[in-house]
Amino acid sequence: MRISTGQMFQQSTNSILEKQSATNSIMGQISSGKRVETAGDDPVAAIAIDNLKQKNTLVEQYEKNIDYATNRLGLTESKIGSTETLIASMREQLLRGANGSLSSNERQMIADEMKQSLEELLSIANSQDESGNYLFAGTKTNNQPFAFDASGEIVYSGDSGIRKSVVASGIAMTTNIPGDTAFMNAANPLGDYGVNYLSSQQGEFNLTSAKITDETSHTADTYTFDFIDNGAGIDLQVVDSAGTVATTVTNFDATNSVSFNGIEVTLSGNPVAGDSFTIEPLETVSIFDAFNQAITFLESPDATTTAQGKSQLAQLLNDIDSGQNQVSTARSIAGNNLKGLESISSNHSEEKIINSSALSMLEDLDFAEAITEFEKQQLALNAISSVFSSVGSLSLFDYI
CATH class of the missing domain: 1.20.1330.10 (f41 fragment of flagellin, N-terminal domain)
Structure with missing residues (x-):
């Protein structure tokens, strides 16, 4: 088969360019330390690398x-x-x-x-x-x-x-x-109601609990507790804000809770006849309000020596x-x-360590293998260049 001079030059040129491209690609990989620099280097690995980087x-x-x-x-x-x-x-x-x-x-x-x-x-x-x-x-x-x-x-x-x-x-x-x-x-701390102790208080007692026990029968209001002398002891009468009697407890005993209108109230101490206090709905308390009231308490004359003051102090601390x-x-x-x-x-x-490890396996270059491949491509390029140079210089006239 005849090979024209043009074909010979074209084939030789293509071979040289191919080897140069392969050599340059390996040099780029060695320079960057990456085996996959573009999707063309390894399409499957390139997709995985992109996902890991994301x-x-x-x-x-x-x-x-x-x-x-x-x-x-x-x-x-x-x-x-x-x-x-x-x-x-x-x-x-x-x-x-x-x-x-x-x-x-x-x-x-x-x-x-x-x-x-x-x-x-x-x-x-x-x-x-x-x-x-x-x-x-x-x-x-x-x-x-x-x-x-x-x-x-x-x-x-x-x-x-x-x-x-x-x-x-x-x-x-x-x-x-x-x-x-x-x-x-x-x-x-009392539950669902707050307490207001009155200055007329003589007995030493304080409210320990005022909770709603039955929502269906509960009526929110301000209730007044009056302790009344019955001759043999004291009775407790609870009235609402309209003056209607909510309940009466004869011969009141502070060890027993008082229940009315869906509310259960517990006291501690010993109230005496003539004592009164009120309760009103109160869901939460504020630390700021507590300290404001504490300051007012300390500024009140004889606040710490009266029965009312002692009850207020207990409530403030609570x-x-x-x-x-x-x-x-x-x-x-x-x-x-x-x-x-x-x-x-x-x-x-x-997770980053795992991802980075996976990235390294996919895209990092094996330098020993890359250098060996580089030397192979360089040797092939030199050989092709040498052959092309030798063949290109031949002429029929040298044999005539």
Whole structure:
């Protein structure tokens, strides 16, 4: 078969270009350290590599979200921890001020200390993060959540909104504790009603429980408890706000509960004839209200020596303890979420290691094999170039 000079040159040129391309490709792989640089190098591996890289990108975004959530929750947990310490200190101040041997001036000094502590507590509740967002405002992060109103009560202007951050597939972790959850809505230690002790009180007693036991027969109202001398003991008469008698208990015994209108009330101590107190619906108590009332209590003349004052002190301590339990629960929520984030972050780290290992197997270059292949291609290229050079220089005239 005849091969024209043009065909010979074309075939030789194609061979040289093919070997040069193969050599350059291997040089590129050696330079980058990657076996698969384009889909053409290995289409099947390229698809798997792309999927793994997408997974790692998603995991990295999850890790950023975890970092954000961890920072917010860590700061929140720290502030709530400071709140717990401050509440314990203020409770001690109240007990110190309730010492009956103190003068009114000494009690006022302690009340002034408590006012400063209350201001500090308010400052903690209005804490902001590095971006100026209020930690305990719910979703209203641009508005200061706590402030004194015109009557001197601390009110909450945030909401109960929960902010979440997606930290894994199908998992959104809470990143905040609303202010009402942390400070405002502690469980009423008495149950469903609050108590108001009257200045006419002579007997030493206090209310220990006032709970709704039957919703169907319950009528929410303000009820007055009057203890009446019956000659041989005392009777208890309970009347509603309209003056209608709700129940009468003859020969009242404080060891027995009093039930009426779907409510069960329990007392501790020994009321005497002429004593009275009232109860009214109250679902929750606020740690701020408790300390405001404690300050007013310490500023009242002879508050710690009267029967009414002793009953009020017992109730204040119960309210403070309930508020402190609420704050501790909020701190536990933040701590549990932080622990959950740590676990999820660890899982992401392991996933990235597995993905990176799989990526390495698919796309990383075996340098020994690549260098051997490079040398083979280089040798073949040199051989083709040498043959082409020799054949290209031949001429028929050299043999004539």
